[in-house]
Amino acid sequence: MRLKFVPRRRISVLSSLAVIATFTTASILLQASSAAALIVSSRTLRPTFHGTSHSKNTMRLFSENNDKLKDTTSTEASDANDDFEPKTWNPLRLMVMKLGFTELRWTSPLNYEKREGVYNCAYCGIDLFDSDGKYDSGSGWPSFWRSTKDGNVQYKREWDGRLECLCGNQKCSAHLGHVFLDGPLPGSVPRSILSEAPRGDPRGAREDGYLPRFCVNGAALRFQEWESKKQE
Numbered sequence: 001m002r003l004k005f006v007p008r009r010r011i012s013v014l015s016s017l018a019v020i021a022t023f024t025t026a027s028i029l030l031q032a033s034s035a036a037a038l039i040v041s042s043r044t045l046r047p048t049f050h051g052t053s054h055s056k057n058t059m060r061l062f063s064e065n066n067d068k069l070k071d072t073t074s075t076e077a078s079d080a081n082d083d084f085e086p087k088t089w090n091p092l093r094l095m096v097m098k099l100g101f102t103e104l105r106w107t108s109p110l111n112y113e114k115r116e117g118v119y120n121c122a123y124c125g126i127d128l129f130d131s132d133g134k135y136d137s138g139s140g141w142p143s144f145w146r147s148t149k150d151g152n153v154q155y156k157r158e159w160d161g162r163l164e165c166l167c168g169n170q171k172c173s174a175h176l177g178h179v180f181l182d183g184p185l186p187g188s189v190p191r192s193i194l195s196e197a198p199r200g201d202p203r204g205a206r207e208d209g210y211l212p213r214f215c216v217n218g219a220a221l222r223f224q225e226w227e228s229k230k231q232e
């Protein structure tokens, strides 16, 4: 039997095509199996977050950049009755309020705010401080010597002895800053405003001692000018 002569060049081309076809098929099969595995794992191995709404919101921070996107984590069912809706998804605000970061001093416009009005929590919206209690501490952060009312600010002693102040709304509990007992002296603030200061504000042992200094991140606050003052 006489073997048919096949040119070497044709053999080379045919073998190249065979190799390409093999790799293409293998690649398609690999991608298909990966997609199938991803679909199965997303249905069966979806992570469960057992923390508070904060952990869920922190996950949102790093997984979404649009606050209108629907949260699809498994906490959705357990939080079905939770109607709390954060008022910000600003990255700087969330870094400060939910992760406890401190903004750079002198960077907040609220440090220089002179108008009369209220300073609300940027995350939940409750009123925390107002212009009656604001003063220039020279620290580089918005400073207040009193909060607006009992319960709107809560406190927590940190490992290093500093007193952390947080939003008093239990659904929020956002980090605001710290309180130090080196604020203005009672005699330097209007007596009428001093008498209305919340009893729960931190105070030193001496009645005539320094008032508290709420050293607050401006990123944790949203200023709202009093309407009555605007019209004057």
Ligand code: FE
Pocket: 121, 122, 123, 124, 125, 126, 167, 168, 169, 172, 173, 174
């Ligand atoms: Fe809040």
